[in-house]
Amino acid sequence: MKYSGKKSLATFMKFFLLLLEGAAVIVLFGLPKFLGFYLIWIESIFYNKALYYGLVVILYITGILAVLILDTLRNLFSTMEDANPFIRKNVTALRRMGVYAFIVGGAYFAKIFFLNSFMTIIAVFIFFIAGIFCIVLADLFNQAIIYKEENDLTI
DSSP states (O other): OOSSSTTSHHHHHHHHHHHHHHHHHHHHHTHHHHHHHHHHHHOTTTOOHHHHHHHHHHHHHHHHHHHHHHHHHHHHHHHHHTTOOOSHHHHHHHHHHHHHHHHHHHHHHHHTTTSOOHHHHHHHHHHHHHHHHHHHHHHHHHHHHHHHHHHHHOO
């Protein structure tokens, strides 16, 4: 199986991420309704308007950022499909994804103070690690671009 180029794993991932983006947008449109049903079903004793609105805000922030992360990943796979991933645009995209991951982690960290769960704590750590990973990967890509440019100048 090919990893880059046309009809490769990169092409499949680009299509799969597009489907995930569409599903995420649909969920975002129905978020208030879904959350209301969920809180009544699972937390009927603790249901109150402050909890509901706080969760709606946090879930919209994290949901929108998740769509932005998926879109950025899809663009990264587009450059893989073109067999040219080591470009400055990808370095910027990876740094941006790192910032998005830190913001999502921060939003879930804030959630700990009014509706804590074990999975919320896990999400904080996962997004913090993902943010660090994206920033380090961006620096790795930047270094690869420098080496590639030096090699291109060599005769």
